[in-house]
Amino acid sequence: xxxxxxxxxxxxxxxxxxxxxxxxxxxxxxxxxxxxxxxxxxxxxxxxxxxxxxxxxxxxxxxxxxxxxxxxxxxxxxxxxxxxxxxxxxxxxxxxxxxxxxxxxxxxxxxxxxxxxxxxxxxxxxxxxxxxxxxxxxxxxxxxxxxxxxxxxxxxxxxxxxxxxxxxxxxxxxxxxxxxxxxxxxxxxxxxxxxxxxxxxxxxxxxxxxxxxxx
Amino acid sequence: xxxxxxxxxxxxxxxxxxxxxxxxxxxxxxxxxxxxxxxxxxxxxxxxxxxxxxxxxxxxxxxxxxxxxxxxxxxxxxxxxxxxxxxxxxxxxxxxxxxxxxx
Numbered sequence: 001x002x003x004x005x006x007x008x009x010x011x012x013x014x015x016x017x018x019x020x021x022x023x024x025x026x027x028x029x030x031x032x033x034x035x036x037x038x039x040x041x042x043x044x045x046x047x048x049x050x051x052x053x054x055x056x057x058x059x060x061x062x063x064x065x066x067x068x069x070x071x072x073x074x075x076x077x078x079x080x081x082x083x084x085x086x087x088x089x090x091x092x093x094x095x096x097x098x099x100x101x102x103x104x105x106x107x108x109x110x111x112x113x114x115x116x117x118x119x120x121x122x123x124x125x126x127x128x129x130x131x132x133x134x135x136x137x138x139x140x141x142x143x144x145x146x147x148x149x150x151x152x153x154x155x156x157x158x159x160x161x162x163x164x165x166x167x168x169x170x171x172x173x174x175x176x177x178x179x180x181x182x183x184x185x186x187x188x189x190x191x192x193x194x195x196x197x198x199x200x201x202x203x204x205x206x207x208x209x210x211x212x213x214x215x
Numbered sequence: 216x217x218x219x220x221x222x223x224x225x226x227x228x229x230x231x232x233x234x235x236x237x238x239x240x241x242x243x244x245x246x247x248x249x250x251x252x253x254x255x256x257x258x259x260x261x262x263x264x265x266x267x268x269x270x271x272x273x274x275x276x277x278x279x280x281x282x283x284x285x286x287x288x289x290x291x292x293x294x295x296x297x298x299x300x301x302x303x304x305x306x307x308x309x310x311x312x313x314x315x316x317x318x
Contacts, residue, residue: 011244017256070285078252079289080245204251 012150018080019151021073022193025186027065031057033183039176072194076201131175135165157186225308227301229274234259235267239294239302242277247293268292276301 142158164178230239237257271277276298280291
């Protein structure tokens with residue numbers, strides 16, 4: 001039996017190749033880790049800095065990520081620019097998640113502020129089951145990205161989050177410890193991928209570079 | 216035999232060569248890629264890739280853009296409009312040929 005190869009599969013394979021360096025994992029892991037530390041610091045010091053972290057992190061880290069990508073990935077496997085089709089899908093996921101989150105927040109926020117009993121009951125239910133809800137949200141979001149980008153390890157990260165948060169629901173360990181654990185696991189996985197990538201793709205020697213320029 | 220053998224004549228021979236078909240397919244799913252990326256993706260030698268790219272460029276299907284990024288020479292490769300439509304047409308023609316084949 002032959003495996004059907006579609007253009008979509010080739011596009012996914014290209015995405016996978018470009019993100020096999022583990023840099024995406026390291027930066028996402030650091031983001032989650034900082035979130036966890038932020039909440040931990042807030043509970044310890046009453047300083048609400050964790051609200052600032054998600055806002056400033058991308059502004060600082062995205063240029064660093066691009067620069068690292070240029071120094072580590074591009075000299076080894078080259079450069080690819082993905083078309084608008086892929087970018088549009090990613091944007092659609094981001095927008096969909098933002099609209100869903102904002103919509104839920106507005107419906108329940110408004111309902112609760114108006115003293116609607118159903119909204120209050122639902123709000124209490126959401127708060128008391130937040131670990132499970134966040135776990136399910138994490139596995140859904142990571143699966144969406146895993147499917148769109150073809151990065152299967154994102155399914156694993158989502159599943160890990162779900163398992164940890166489910167465990168956290170039954171044993172009374174604060175939420176932030178789980179965030180720190182997940183962040184660390186993703187960072188370690190990212191570094192393992194990076195080491196493997198550097199070993200697999202050493203810097204090309206003069207001949208290859210010359211060949212590239214002779215086209 | 217296909218019902219209509221003339222469909223076979225419509226197959227673009229520049230694209231039909233397996234290596235060039237791989238290059239065209241890879242470039243079709245991205246906006247642009249450089250030489251090194253294509254070489255890794257398609258697992259080709261620089262000489263082989265270079266030769267096929269020259270043929271595709273001569274056919275007007277691939278555009279080779281030489282530029283400087285941070286003072287280093289960089290070669291970006293992309294399908295031209297003509298290349299994209301030729302690839303789509305090739306896909307359709309090939310489908311037609313196979314659908315015309317009697318079981």
